[in-house]
Amino acid sequence: MSAEDDSSKRPAQATIATGAAVLLVSLSSLSYFKAMAATATLPILSKIIRAIEITINTSMDFGTLAMTNDVAGQATIDPLSGQLRIDGKGGLALAGGAPRAGRVQVKGAPMAVNVSVEANNVQLTNGSTFLTVNNFNFLTANGGPQVTVTPTGPGDGIILSVGASIQTRPGQLTGTYTGSNRIFANYQ
Amino acid sequence: MKKDKKILMAGAAMVALSPMVAKSVLADSEPIQARALILQAVDISELASLDFGTFSVGATGGNIVLNPVAADVVQPGTVNQIGASSPNDAKINIKAAIGFPIVVAVATPTITLTANAGADTMKVSNFNIDTDAGGTNQVITLAAATETAMIGATLTVPGSAVAGSYTANFTVNANYQ
Numbered sequence: 001m002s003a004e005d006d007s008s009k010r011p012a013q014a015t016i017a018t019g020a021a022v023l024l025v026s027l028s029s030l031s032y033f034k035a036m037a038a039t040a041t042l043p044i045l046s047k048i049i050r051a052i053e054i055t056i057n058t059s060m061d062f063g064t065l066a067m068t069n070d071v072a073g074q075a076t077i078d079p080l081s082g083q084l085r086i087d088g089k090g091g092l093a094l095a096g097g098a099p100r101a102g103r104v105q106v107k108g109a110p111m112a113v114n115v116s117v118e119a120n121n122v123q124l125t126n127g128s129t130f131l132t133v134n135n136f137n138f139l140t141a142n143g144g145p146q147v148t149v150t151p152t153g154p155g156d157g158i159i160l161s162v163g164a165s166i167q168t169r170p171g172q173l174t175g176t177y178t179g180s181n182r183i184f185a186n187y188q
Numbered sequence: 189m190k191k192d193k194k195i196l197m198a199g200a201a202m203v204a205l206s207p208m209v210a211k212s213v214l215a216d217s218e219p220i221q222a223r224a225l226i227l228q229a230v231d232i233s234e235l236a237s238l239d240f241g242t243f244s245v246g247a248t249g250g251n252i253v254l255n256p257v258a259a260d261v262v263q264p265g266t267v268n269q270i271g272a273s274s275p276n277d278a279k280i281n282i283k284a285a286i287g288f289p290i291v292v293a294v295a296t297p298t299i300t301l302t303a304n305a306g307a308d309t310m311k312v313s314n315f316n317i318d319t320d321a322g323g324t325n326q327v328i329t330l331a332a333a334t335e336t337a338m339i340g341a342t343l344t345v346p347g348s349a350v351a352g353s354y355t356a357n358f359t360v361n362a363n364y365q
Binding site: 051052053054055056060061063065068069070093095096097102104108118122124126131133164166168172174175176177178180181182185187 | 214215216222229284286288
């Protein structure tokens with residue numbers, strides 16, 4: 001083989017060498033790609049929580065209250081006993097009706113639920129004048145206007161009693177006074 | 189690799205969104221109603237005092253009876269109304285809730301009238317509220333926001349009564365039964 005032949009072969013060798021290099025790179029890429037194609041199973045978690053549902057089972061009723069003296073008076077419904085307690089100032093007396101605490105049913109998941117009243121003071125009106133109801137309490141006489149409960153009863157529900165105090169003023173006129181307070185229930 | 193990232197990101201987004209959606213709907217509220225029937229304080233006021241008028245008395249005395257309904261009478265005796273004197277029942281005005289029974293009561297069944305600086309006395313008794321036999325306690329149910337009631341009584345005049353202007357006060361209470 002002549003020198004020229006040798007020289008004419010070099011490019012071919014170089015090409016082969018280059019081709020080998022390309023092949024190596026290609027193989028390397030294949031190898032790398034193969035390594036990254038490993039599969040993994042990832043968990044997808046989803047926790048469904050029952051929607052909170054609040055239902056008013058019983059409205060609050062202070063019964064019939066007679067103003068026995070023309071002075072300010074207060075009567076309180078105990079949420080625990082459902083009994084009406086009148087202050088000892090002599091301004092009010094129970095004259096009939098059926099006083100009762102309010103009853104609220106909260107249904108939801110067995111998780112902590114915050115139950116609260118919208119306003120600490122609400123006005124009841126007879127259409128021409130008003131009186132005030134305040135001192136809202138859940139469950140007990142000192143339960144306060146906000147309570148945290150966990151619905152764990154039948155049907156994932158819990159019953160809460162609600163009491164409050166009614167305030168009458170001197171000169172309070174006869175009438176049926178009505179009003180409302182909104183009760184909220186939220187998951188904590 | 190990019191494809192895997194997209195899947196993972198989508199998964200993460202779902203996990204993040206899930207609690208947000210739940211929190212926005214997992215709350216509820218309802219209004220609770222409150223009710224009270226209030227009966228205003230009973231108010232009574234005097235419209236007329238109990239007035240037995242002017243009379244003369246003889247040796248045996250007698251009684252003057254003021255009836256809430258029937259005519260006033262002077263019972264047999266030696267008591268004689270004089271001239272234009274006009275005895276009249278007491279009259280009270282009552283304000284209270286309509287339709288609820290009210291007990292109206294004379295606090296003391298017998299009242300002593302005095303005259304001449306307390307030196308002479310006469311007795312008033314047998315109070316009757318609203319009717320001639322109503323007695324000292326009467327249950328009245330108003331049909332209107334304001335009503336009146338008459339109160340009568342009997343003045344016992346002894347034959348020994350001394351001339352004078354005899355006066356006293358008596359108390360009437362009213363409240364829901």
